[in-house]
Amino acid sequence: xxxxxxxxxxxxxxxxxxxxxxxxxxxxxxxxxxxxxxxxxxxxxxxxxxxxxxxxxxxxxxxxxxxxxxxxxxxxxxxxxxxxxxxxxxxxxxxxxxxxxxxxxxxxxxxxxxxxxxxxxxxxxxxxxxxxxxxxxxxxxxxxxxxxxxxxxxxxxxxxxxxxxxxxxxxxxxxxxxxxxxxxxxxxxxxxxxxxxxxxxxxxxxxxxxxxxxxxxxxxxxxxxxxxxxxxxxxxxxxxxxxxxxxxxxxxxxxxxxxxxxx
Amino acid sequence: xxxxxxxxxxxxxxxxxxxxxxxxxxxxxxxxxxxxxxxxxxxxxxxxxxxxxxxxxxxxxxxxxxxxxxxxxxxxxxxxxxxxxxxxxxxxxxxxxxxxxxxxxxxxxxxxxxxxxxxxxxxxxxxxxxxxxxxxxxxxxxxxxxxxxxxxxxxxxxxxxxxxxxxxxxxxxxxxxxxxxxxxxxxxxxxxxxxxxxxxxxxxxxxxxxxxxxxxxxxxxxxxxxxxxxxxxxxxxxxxxxxxxxxxxxxxxxxxxxxxxxx
Numbered sequence: 001x002x003x004x005x006x007x008x009x010x011x012x013x014x015x016x017x018x019x020x021x022x023x024x025x026x027x028x029x030x031x032x033x034x035x036x037x038x039x040x041x042x043x044x045x046x047x048x049x050x051x052x053x054x055x056x057x058x059x060x061x062x063x064x065x066x067x068x069x070x071x072x073x074x075x076x077x078x079x080x081x082x083x084x085x086x087x088x089x090x091x092x093x094x095x096x097x098x099x100x101x102x103x104x105x106x107x108x109x110x111x112x113x114x115x116x117x118x119x120x121x122x123x124x125x126x127x128x129x130x131x132x133x134x135x136x137x138x139x140x141x142x143x144x145x146x147x148x149x150x151x152x153x154x155x156x157x158x159x160x161x162x163x164x165x166x167x168x169x170x171x172x173x174x175x176x177x178x179x180x181x182x183x184x185x186x187x188x189x190x191x192x193x194x195x196x197x198x199x200x201x202x203x204x205x206x207x208x209x210x211x212x213x214x215x216x217x218x219x220x221x222x223x224x225x226x227x228x229x230x231x232x233x234x235x236x237x238x239x240x241x242x243x244x245x246x247x248x249x250x251x252x253x254x255x256x257x258x259x260x261x262x263x
Numbered sequence: 264x265x266x267x268x269x270x271x272x273x274x275x276x277x278x279x280x281x282x283x284x285x286x287x288x289x290x291x292x293x294x295x296x297x298x299x300x301x302x303x304x305x306x307x308x309x310x311x312x313x314x315x316x317x318x319x320x321x322x323x324x325x326x327x328x329x330x331x332x333x334x335x336x337x338x339x340x341x342x343x344x345x346x347x348x349x350x351x352x353x354x355x356x357x358x359x360x361x362x363x364x365x366x367x368x369x370x371x372x373x374x375x376x377x378x379x380x381x382x383x384x385x386x387x388x389x390x391x392x393x394x395x396x397x398x399x400x401x402x403x404x405x406x407x408x409x410x411x412x413x414x415x416x417x418x419x420x421x422x423x424x425x426x427x428x429x430x431x432x433x434x435x436x437x438x439x440x441x442x443x444x445x446x447x448x449x450x451x452x453x454x455x456x457x458x459x460x461x462x463x464x465x466x467x468x469x470x471x472x473x474x475x476x477x478x479x480x481x482x483x484x485x486x487x488x489x490x491x492x493x494x495x496x497x498x499x500x501x502x503x504x505x506x507x508x509x510x511x512x513x514x515x516x517x518x519x520x521x522x523x524x525x526x
Contacts (some may be wrong), residue, residue: 011352015352015354015356018354019354019356019357019360022328022356022357022360023360025324026321026324026325026360026361026364027364029320029321029324030317030320030321030364033299033316033317033320034313034317037299037313039306039309039310039313040306040309040310076350076351078349078350078351
């Protein structure tokens, strides 16, 4: 629980965070329903769709909690036109509870949609899910501590599994790309870049937020950065996984082989 | 956040807005469930039904927030029999957050239900969704500002993508009508008129509301107009899209060709 929230926030600062959290509920909730339905996806790609849907459903639940916790951490001083801290701590655990479940699942959905042979996919599943779990677990002490030594040493520790994940995605996974349908290859490369860019938002938000604890602008940047990254890394990424699944579906493969035959 | 709400509202004025917002929750929620189920619709039209259902589900969520925000913006003065402003700002962002997601999706559901070849549908998707996004994005500064110059210049800017959407629907889409099943053609024409009429409610409500900021009647007209238009443009329009999907379904097409054969 971060007891290091800024004392006051302007209406715009408080409202921006609240509104972005609400936007997360709406987009993640809609994405969950869409991914569970996943029109046009064949049975072999269904498991990846279910996992993507679960990630978004779990995040929707947590954003209700995060939104409510944020709302109770501040109260509007109407005469001053400012939000004042109430003393009820904002519960930062909800974010980490969400991430420790969903981030390993995000890695699993990426590998699952490729429908590689089990001998190839199993070690990838284990390596990526474990590294994701470690990354979040090592991040938490840094998030809740107020000691700079703890904050920054756990930040560095947490970055190591992140770098390992990038290594697996960009080096080891590259070898499997050749076995993918033509329509899926470009999308998988996009999914890797997406992971690199969107996941980088988290450490950036962390560094900005923790560099000036108690500063209103820094706290807004941290909360907005995490929320924005969650929308992209879960709902946006899920949509990308959906398009990869569609490119694998029997209907699309048939289309492609018809085109090849026509040449 | 509109800080320009009228100081007092009569019980009838406050209640009318509250009640219409509640009606929106009920109708949009029911429409979402109906569209997700979409009995009698074939697999090719399913994606359009899913998108229509999502539009209504997202709007249902936002109407819960809008309703709660409206309730906390006023408090009943029992002895005076009037609602007084509390000072807690009514969060106008919820409407725009809803629109910026759902209005592009409404355009996508209209094109998706026509099941045109990808070469024809893709440019329509992109043009219409982008124009819808711009229309809402340009409307927001006008909604939250208290300066007439800002209000009216963003109003004009926001009308430009709206006119472009009408041009695409009435001119460009006309060329695709001939390829539609006989039973769907009339419905598609209705859907265009529906879009023209219902979407016109939004700028009309805006003009009336913003012409006399702080006036109780004008604010009630604005809130009621937006809510009424949302029910029609999302639940009503979704139902229309459902009938177009039914007209495309294998069962209906068979019926029609039987009728032709009987002549």
